[in-house]
Amino acid sequence: MRRPPDLSPACDFSTAQLGLITTAQCRVLGFSPDQLTDAVRRGEWERVARGVYDTRCAILGPDDHDLRRRRAITLAQLAGGPESVCVGLTALAVHEIWGVPSDLRPEVAFPGARSVRGPGGCAVRRFSPGQVEMVDGHRTVDVRTALVQALPEVSRWTGVALLDNALNKERITMDDLPDIARRVAGRRGSARWKDWWPLADGRAESPPETWARLDCLDHGLPPDELQVEVYDRFGRFVGRGDLGWRTRRGWVIAEIDGAEVHSELAALFTDRSRQNALVKIPGVTVLRYTSTDRGGIIARDVRELLSQAA
Structure with a gap:
């Protein structure tokens, strides 16, 4: 039995770059059912959901967080079909709310919260989608509804980060929180x-x-201020620090680097220039950490510097 034809013609499909293809797309390309079965049997392709195959032509590394989430979103809609609506964490990923785990399991719901047989590789929830929005070609619930669906099922670390980012991007406001809490x-x-x-x-x-803020709070040293604005002696704005603790002479500032946020070269140059400018200001001490520095590391270092400045 001959192998499936070259996938290059499938590049016209938006799913090709993510390595996904549907049975319907395969028919358009001239794939026979026997070819699909043979490709799976030989381990060249994998059936990741009913009617959806992973062609293994997209190699995602451990740092390809955005692509992994995009793949989950695409899988949700391909597996769920045209009536499916992204919900929960999948919907938040569609809305580009930061903090959604990259090992996202696709979640969809159907109009009327009706129960259907799960498509495999994709969770079908008994949520009522309500008003559906189209975002980048994906059917999804709104940000508030997605938060209501997702928050009860995630950890404090993930949940607070999702709320923070939705607020920061002005997708919700502080006035929305009581209503979201009521619905949760x-x-x-x-x-x-x-x-x-x-x-x-x-x-x-x-x-x-x-x-970082939650970790410092848990270790008894919450920051005095977030996004600390620092000015030089002439009153000119120099830079902004992520987390700040006041001292008699100024600030101890903790800068937090995240792999997804600061991975681009331009961002690294910007961060370096900003930090260099901040440390030149008398009374300002800058510490730098990554997203993995937890367990009280930041609080310990800051507490030591605060005691020296007392």
Whole structure:
């Protein structure tokens, strides 16, 4: 039995760059059912959902976080079909809310919250999609509804980061939080959110900043200020620090680098220039951390510097 034809003609399909192709697309390209079966049997392709195949032509590395989320979004819509609506974390990924895990499992719902047989590789939720939006060609619920669906099922770290980013991007406002909290109440996992709502802060510009703030809070040293603005002796704006603690002479500032946020070369140059400018200001001490520096590392270092400045 001959192997499936070359996939290059499939480049016209938007799913090709993600390595996904549907049975319907295969028919258009002239693939026979036997060829598909043979490709899976030989391990060249993988059936990742009913009617959807992974052609293994897209190699995603461990740092390809955005592509992994895009792939999950695409798989959700391909597996769910034209009536499916992205919900929960998948919808937040469609809306480009930062903080959605890259190992996202696709989630969809159907009009009327009707129950259908799951398409495999994709979770079908009994959520009522309500008003559906089109975002970049994807059918999805709005950001508020997606948060209501997702928050009861995620950790404090993930949930607060999602709220922070939705606030920072002005997709929701602080005035929306009471309504979101009301809609979350009663869902499984909602009880723990009673103490988490006050932690949301839209000044955080990335999930790693949120995680650093929560870690410092957990270790008894929450920052005095976020997005600390620093000026020189002439009153000229020099830069802004992520997390700040006041001292008698100025600030101890913690800068938080995230792999997804600061991976581009231009961003690295900008961060380096900003840090160099900040450390030249008398009374300002700048510490730099990554998203993996947890367990009280930041609080310990800052506490030591604050004691020296006392």
